[in-house]
Amino acid sequence: MTDDEPFLTALLESLDEEVNIALNNSVVNVVEKDGNFKSEDIPSSSSDTWIKLPDVVSVVCDLKGSTHLGTGKHDKSTTRIYKSGVEGAVRILHEFEADFIDIQGDGGFGLFWGEHAYERALCAAVTIRTFSGEHFVKRLKARWPEAPETGYKVGIHAGRTLVKRIGTRKVVSEQEAVWAGKPVNYSAKCAQSADRHQVVVTQSVWERFKQNDYIAFSCDCHGGASANLWKDKSVATLPADEQDAVVLEAGWCETCGPSFCDAIMNGETKRDISESVRQTSNKMKIREALNAKAERERLRRQNRMGVW
Structure with a gap:
């Protein structure tokens, strides 16, 4: 930039040159990693390397109606709602050992890869749904009966993804991990299509779960095991050939939930049906x-x- 060149003109010209170099001349290395990869090793913005993870399960949780939960004179109640809701969902992702967690406003997402990634993701998703309906909203309504309808909507998708940190070079605080691929995007669309206290799972992920008796069938309470636990659903915002999904409205059974969760996490799949x-x-x-x-x-x- 010269002293007499307008700031905006110089900035845009510099950005244009950087785009040209990035698209045509820059060296990009893509390195595939296995399930042992650690999120703290995601390359920084100054690196030419992207990490490819072949199978990542994304769990997105989105708080319904969060924009109506409080404004103006309700600032203090709003902060309490956000703190209890968001911190609860994030703790669940953490406890089920999500390999990466990102908070985004009133929700966020957890990414799972490596051993039992699908099982950890599913159990985290159902636990967020259970927390949402049986704990968070119940206490919220008890404290503020007039509060708007809310609760977590959850989506799950899985697939290949590329990742690196992008942002201002040499300024770590202005860099964020960018997950290029379908998992986060599709799971977010699934969550958006859900109602509160629902978990929406894409068909490709459901194929991994439908043979697991602890997931596909309800517990033996309330008249015995049932095949009506999951319902078909279409996610209209996904590409036409990937809109098929299933939706779960129930949370963990208060009686059987702990043992079912343990069984799924331990890799068990068969029960007496x-x-x-x-x-x-x-x-x-x-x-x-x-x-x-x-x-x-x-x-x-x-x-x-x-x-x-």
Whole structure:
């Protein structure tokens, strides 16, 4: 920058040159790491290296209606709500050993990789849902009955991701880890599509869970195990070929939840489920598949006829 060159002009010209170098001339190294990679080793902004993690499970939690929880004279109550809600969700992610945690406003996300990543992520998600409905909101309503409807919405997706810290070079406080890929983005869209006290899981992640009896079926309380725990859902904001998902509305059972959580975390998958319940599950899937096919055919016919 010359002394007589306007500040804004010089800044934009400098940025333009940096973009040109980054897109055309800079050297980029992509290094794949396994499940033993530590988040504290994410390269800084000044590094030319990106880390590729082949399978990362993202859990996003988003507080419904947070913008209506308090303004003006309600500043103190707002801070109490945020502190209790956000710190509770973050502690859950921490206790289930999320490999990376980021707080974003009224919620945030936890990333899991390595051993039992899917199980740790699922248990964290269901625990956030349980905390949301059975503890956080219950106490919130007891303290402020007039408070707007709120509670955590949770989404899960998994896949490959690239990561490095990006920001102002040599100023660590102005650098943040950027996770390039689908996991955080898709899980955020799942959370946005949920209602409070719901966990939405993309179909690709559900494929990892549907054979686990501790996840796919309810506990034996309230009349025995059931195949009705999870429901089909479509996440309209995802690409058309990835909109299929499932939604869980229930939290951990007060009686069986602790033992189920331990079983899932320990890698157990089988329990005593009657054949009739398993067949019900299979029949439900067939019926749902037929219904989905019929709906797709109906939409195609409408599209051909120009009816919307």
